[in-house]
Amino acid sequence: MxxxxxxxxxxxxxxxxxxxxxxxxxxxxxxxxxxxxxxxxxxxxxxxxxxxxxxxxxxxxxxxxxxxxxxxxxxxxxxxxxxxxxxxxxxxxxxxxxxxxxxxxxxxxxxxxxxxxxxxxxxxxxxxxxxxxxxxxxxxxxxxxxxxxxxxxxxxxxxxxxxxxxxxxxxxxxVGIKPHRMYEHARRRQWREGCPLQYIDREEIVTPELMELAYRVNYEVSKIARKRKVRVSVRVPSFEVMCWGCDSETLREVEFVIGRFKEDKR
CATH class of the missing domain: 3.40.50.620 (HUPs)
Structure with a gap:
C-alpha cells in the first residue's frame, strides 16, 4: 500500500x-x-x-x-x-x-x-x-x-x-479522514454514499413529490441504520428495502417507518 x-x-x-x-x-x-x-x-x-x-x-x-x-x-x-x-x-x-x-x-x-x-x-x-x-x-x-x-x-x-x-x-x-455517514445502502458494497434521490425506482417518472418522498423516507430509516450500525435504504415509490447486515428486529423498525409513509400516501 x-x-x-x-x-x-x-x-x-x-x-x-x-x-x-x-x-x-x-x-x-x-x-x-x-x-x-x-x-x-x-x-x-x-x-x-x-x-x-x-x-x-x-x-x-x-x-x-x-x-x-x-x-x-x-x-x-x-x-x-x-x-x-x-x-x-x-x-x-x-x-x-x-x-x-x-x-x-x-x-x-x-x-x-x-x-x-x-x-x-x-x-x-x-x-x-x-x-x-x-x-x-x-x-x-x-x-x-x-x-x-x-x-x-x-x-x-x-x-x-x-x-x-x-x-x-x-x-x-x-490521515484520519472520516466523513459523516448516513448509513445508506448505496449502490456498491464500499462506502459509496451520495444522496437519497438515487433510490427513486428506475422506471418511475421523476417528480418533485417523488424526490421529497425519497428524501423523507431515507432520512428516517438512516436514523435506524446509524443506531444499529447497519446500512439501509428504501426505494420509492415501491418501498423496497435494501440492507447490508439487517436482522429481523431492524427490518421490523424499518417496515414500521415505511408503514407511516404508506398511510400518508392514501
Missing part, C-alpha cells in the same frame, strides 16, 4: 512537470472520502486549491455540515452552489435514475463556475475503480490524470485515478 508521503511526492512531481503550481485548482468536493482525500493531498502538496460543493433541496444536511467543517480545518476556501433549479429542469418529467441528470447539471455548473471565477483546473476524486470505458473523462488522449476536454474547456485533474478504492481507503485512514 502506498503511504501519504509517497502519494504526496508523486502529486508534487506530476504538478511540477505539468505546470500545476502556476494554476488555480478547484476541487469538486462532495464531502466523501475520495474528494476529501484529494483536497487534503493537494493542500499538502502546496498547490493553490479551493473546494466547490453542489447541493440541492434533498441533499443530506449532515454531510454538508461535515464538509464545511473539514475545509475550515484544512484552511481551504469553500464555495457552495445550490443546483435545485437546474436539477428540477433536467430530471423532473423523465425516468430515473436521477443521478445521470444531476451529474450533468453539476458538470456544466462546475465548468462555468471555474471560468467565471478565475480557476484554471478542475479536480475530482475518481479512483481506479471509477474508470468506466466510454465515460467522458476516459476519452483522454494524454495522461488520464490530467485531461483537457474540448467539450468542457477546463482541464480535469484526477490525482487518485491510478489508485484503487482499497488504497484510497487506506490513505484516508492514515
Amino acid at each position: 502506498p503511504s501519504i508521503r509517497e502519494v504526496t511526492r508523486e502529486i508534487e512531481a506530476f504538478s511540477r512537470t505539468n505546470g500545476l503550481y502556476k494554476k488555480k485548482i478547484l476541487v469538486l468536493f462532495s464531502g466523501g472520502k475520495d474528494s476529501s482525500l484529494v483536497l487534503y493531498l493537494l493542500k499538502k502538496a502546496g498547490l493553490d486549491v479551493s473546494a466547490l460543493t453542489f447541493f440541492h433541496r434533498w441533499s443530506w444536511r449532515e454531510t454538508l455540515n461535515w464538509a464545511m467543517g473539514f475545509t475550515k480545518k484544512l484552511g481551504v476556501e469553500h464555495f457552495l452552489v445550490d443546483v435545485t433549479d437546474g436539477l428540477l429542469r433536467e430530471a423532473a418529467g423523465r425516468k430515473g435514475p436521477v443521478c445521470i441528470n444531476c451529474k450533468k447539471v453539476m458538470l456544466w455548473n462546475a465548468k462555468w463556475f471555474a471560468l467565471n471565477n478565475g480557476f484554471d483546473v478542475l479536480a475530482k476524486g475518481d479512483n481506479a475503480n471509477d474508470k468506466i470505458i466510454g465515460a467522458l473523462l476516459d476519452q483522454c488522449k494524454t495522461d488520464i490524470r490530467l485531461c483537457g476536454l474540448p467539450k468542457i474547456g477546463v482541464p480535469f485533474f484526477r490525482p487518485l485515478i491510478k489508485y484503487t478504492a482499497e488504497e484510497v481507503e487506506a490513505l484516508a485512514e492514515e
Whole structure:
C-alpha cells in the first residue's frame, strides 16, 4: 500500500512537470472520502486549491455540515452552489435514475463556475475503480490524470485515478479522514454514499413529490441504520428495502417507518 508521503511526492512531481503550481485548482468536493482525500493531498502538496460543493433541496444536511467543517480545518476556501433549479429542469418529467441528470447539471455548473471565477483546473476524486470505458473523462488522449476536454474547456485533474478504492481507503485512514455517514445502502458494497434521490425506482417518472418522498423516507430509516450500525435504504415509490447486515428486529423498525409513509400516501 502506498503511504501519504509517497502519494504526496508523486502529486508534487506530476504538478511540477505539468505546470500545476502556476494554476488555480478547484476541487469538486462532495464531502466523501475520495474528494476529501484529494483536497487534503493537494493542500499538502502546496498547490493553490479551493473546494466547490453542489447541493440541492434533498441533499443530506449532515454531510454538508461535515464538509464545511473539514475545509475550515484544512484552511481551504469553500464555495457552495445550490443546483435545485437546474436539477428540477433536467430530471423532473423523465425516468430515473436521477443521478445521470444531476451529474450533468453539476458538470456544466462546475465548468462555468471555474471560468467565471478565475480557476484554471478542475479536480475530482475518481479512483481506479471509477474508470468506466466510454465515460467522458476516459476519452483522454494524454495522461488520464490530467485531461483537457474540448467539450468542457477546463482541464480535469484526477490525482487518485491510478489508485484503487482499497488504497484510497487506506490513505484516508492514515490521515484520519472520516466523513459523516448516513448509513445508506448505496449502490456498491464500499462506502459509496451520495444522496437519497438515487433510490427513486428506475422506471418511475421523476417528480418533485417523488424526490421529497425519497428524501423523507431515507432520512428516517438512516436514523435506524446509524443506531444499529447497519446500512439501509428504501426505494420509492415501491418501498423496497435494501440492507447490508439487517436482522429481523431492524427490518421490523424499518417496515414500521415505511408503514407511516404508506398511510400518508392514501
